[in-house]
Amino acid sequence: MPAARNSVGSPRLPRLLAGLCDRLPEDRIAVVEQVLHMVAGPDDPVLSRFIVAQSAAGLAQQLSEITRVWSAEVPDMSGAGLALALATARSFPRPRPAQVAVSGPMSASLPTRLTSGVAVEVIRSARSSLLIASFAAHGARNVVAEIGRAVGRGVRVDLLLEESTQASAAFVALPGQVHVWHRVGSSGVLHAKLIAADRHTALLGSANLTDRALSDNIELGVVLRDPQSVEPLVDHFRWLLAPENEVMRLA
Incomplete structure (x- = not known):
């Protein structure tokens, strides 16, 4: 320079x-x-x-x-x-700081991005696995289509969904290789919202996978791109899915 x-x-x-x-x-x-x-x-x-x-x-x-x-x-x-x-x-490889994602009105106060676009971007970055959790799901066609493309390139997809909200209905068009999980028993609900790509990137936030939550509601989330932060998070959810722990079951 x-x-x-x-x-x-x-x-x-x-x-x-x-x-x-x-x-x-x-x-x-x-x-x-x-x-x-x-x-x-x-x-x-x-x-x-x-x-x-x-x-x-x-x-x-x-x-x-x-x-x-x-x-x-x-x-x-x-x-x-x-x-x-x-x-x-x-x-030059460098630690990536956490980034903010929002839904609803966007100000210039923070360098933020709309949740809908961030969700698609995280899904697109997956090469081997996707862990997706949502309490409710409806519409979200761009997200569903991106999940389908991930399956097409050989990515394993695990959807952790709350059974009482019939969230799985939003994903019926996805290929049969997608694994849908519900919580075992009735002591509480699955309320987490997560999209984790492989073990390197994760979107955490308040937004469900619904059209309103991804774009119109006032929602707040954060994108983690540090594997040291993402890996323990993925390990925790993989533990939840292990049959011997009796926390989640395949639908």
Whole structure:
């Protein structure tokens, strides 16, 4: 990266690029890199239009701040140069901080994403197993379709559902390889909401797998991308499914 001009202290641009990598999945970062390759510099109208078109809460502001600092610190750097810097930041493995997911009205106060999109993204990231728990389920066609695609690529899917809400009806169109589990006995209900992909990523939150909960209700969740946090969580739910523990049974 060229030396910063008129800057005081350490440059901010590398930290901002790293923050963008922390927030967005790799496919979204790749889109930003493609746009940067098309622009001449921080004042290019193509970049401005791309930023304005971003709908995720806080993302347009985050990209605008990167553009502002780019202009202040390294105004002679081309878009291709910044794309290379972003790709470099993306290539270094680093712990991924927890991210917020919300449903309902979205403010610019936090770098958040809509629960419906995050749920699909987590399911899409699974390569070997999916653990999904929900108290209620209805509609959620995008989620159901993504689960079906996961089954198609050989992912084992375990759905832990509350029997009293007839949640399993939302998944009747899925292939027969999907394993549906209900709680044994009647001392309490299955109220957890979880989507865990393999042992690396998990979405935890208040939202059930319903259209309203994923998009319209005021719901709050968090995405964990740290295997050290996700692995014990997956192990706990696998323990719940073990027949000898008599907690869950196959439907």
